[in-house]
Amino acid sequence: MKAFLKFISLAAVAASLMCSCQDNAKSGYDELDAWAENIVAAKRASMGYPVNQNIQLDRFYKWYLANNLENVGLNNVGDPFGKAGGLLGAHNFEREVIEYFAPFYDYELDNLWGIVTNSGTDGNNHGIYFGVNYLRNLTGKMPIMYVSDEAHYSNPRIADLQNLELRLVKSDPMGRMIPEELEKVLDPTRPCLMVYAMGSTFKGAIDDMDALNAVLDAYPEMMVYRHVDAALFGGYLVFTEHRDMVSSKKYRINSMAISGHKFFGLDDPAGVFLTTRDVYDHQSNNSVPYLNGDMKMINCSRSTSSVLKFWWMIHEIGEQQWHQQAEAILENTRYFKEQLDKIGYPNWLNEYSNTIFFKRPSDEVCKKYMLAPNYDEQFGGELSHLVVMQHVDKTLIDEFVRDIQ
Numbered sequence: 001m002k003a004f005l006k007f008i009s010l011a012a013v014a015a016s017l018m019c020s021c022q023d024n025a026k027s028g029y030d031e032l033d034a035w036a037e038n039i040v041a042a043k044r045a046s047m048g049y050p051v052n053q054n055i056q057l058d059r060f061y062k063w064y065l066a067n068n069l070e071n072v073g074l075n076n077v078g079d080p081f082g083k084a085g086g087l088l089g090a091h092n093f094e095r096e097v098i099e100y101f102a103p104f105y106d107y108e109l110d111n112l113w114g115i116v117t118n119s120g121t122d123g124n125n126h127g128i129y130f131g132v133n134y135l136r137n138l139t140g141k142m143p144i145m146y147v148s149d150e151a152h153y154s155n156p157r158i159a160d161l162q163n164l165e166l167r168l169v170k171s172d173p174m175g176r177m178i179p180e181e182l183e184k185v186l187d188p189t190r191p192c193l194m195v196y197a198m199g200s201t202f203k204g205a206i207d208d209m210d211a212l213n214a215v216l217d218a219y220p221e222m223m224v225y226r227h228v229d230a231a232l233f234g235g236y237l238v239f240t241e242h243r244d245m246v247s248s249k250k251y252r253i254n255s256m257a258i259s260g261h262k263f264f265g266l267d268d269p270a271g272v273f274l275t276t277r278d279v280y281d282h283q284s285n286n287s288v289p290y291l292n293g294d295m296k297m298i299n300c301s302r303s304t305s306s307v308l309k310f311w312w313m314i315h316e317i318g319e320q321q322w323h324q325q326a327e328a329i330l331e332n333t334r335y336f337k338e339q340l341d342k343i344g345y346p347n348w349l350n351e352y353s354n355t356i357f358f359k360r361p362s363d364e365v366c367k368k369y370m371l372a373p374n375y376d377e378q379f380g381g382e383l384s385h386l387v388v389m390q391h392v393d394k395t396l397i398d399e400f401v402r403d404i405q
């Protein structure tokens, strides 16, 4: 009997193995397979977070696997603009990615430096770190960092991490830094490290850089470095008629962080960090013999597959399709707001934004659409927001409006 049972259980294992070979979608680990099934099913209606779910990487992964790259240890360690060259990665492709995006934000190719980052936070970390070093090396003084109280939490967190003196500047109810409040907390005897929000996370507010720069310009002796956290909006605004809003020249922006997994549809966290050669050249030297170069960036290892995916997207999707996607996002956002207004549902939207915030609906609706919660007395207390990304079309919007009705 014992031998028979053993035979039966061995036969079951063999059958399940044969089955997993025949059915590539099954890993043989039930919990993993169940998770994959759920996450794929949930993506259709997800709109609480700024993630483009119309990812188009099928051909990329086929190429990657066909070339056995999944079994190669890749790493973009080192400076993509340095002389040493990347041994384990793809510095040439990384440089191409940076040089492709830079002109959209009015950076000149002969005064450019940048990297593909691990995330928006990583880009902000570099912007703030580079800003501190730039100002300190040029003035001999530590700067004070200013950012609005509505900007993404990574910014004050990074100030804490880098042990910086931080002044949180009050924002207006719609989330924009208030110029008069900046004036109140500004210390012109110290260099100014200004972080502007180009799309605050919850309310989608864009700091009024003209008005805020005017406050700073009243102190010509105060040296200023401007970093823009353009994680989401920096992706789509350059492909609209409002492209000027992200012009580094117009607003004297020294560095910018833009995410890759938001508008651009990378399937893993990544981003680009853009700055000038002038800023890079005023960083402290950090010669690392084993990498045969000067390592001014914060991280050692960086992802090669993100670089390859970015490069792939530039060639497979590119400017024309990004224009169409950006216009569709803004058009669908307008439509979404109109539908909410029609049913009298309290909601608010900033200009140029794809992020609508509104009275928090039932738990059931929040769960189905993966809505992000927040709380703000100025708008009646419990709120949620939704972000109109490429996969949020009119059919989904109508379904959502029916659900909250």
Ligand SMILES: Cc1ncc(COP(=O)(O)O)c(C=O)c1O
Residues within 6 Å of the ligand: 050, 119, 120, 121, 122, 152, 154, 198, 199, 200, 201, 229, 230, 231, 232, 259, 269, 270, 271
């Ligand atoms: C405005 C803004 N900045 C920075 C970040 C952080 O980006 P990441 O999640 O890529 O680190 C976010 C995330 O949503 C964001 O909305």
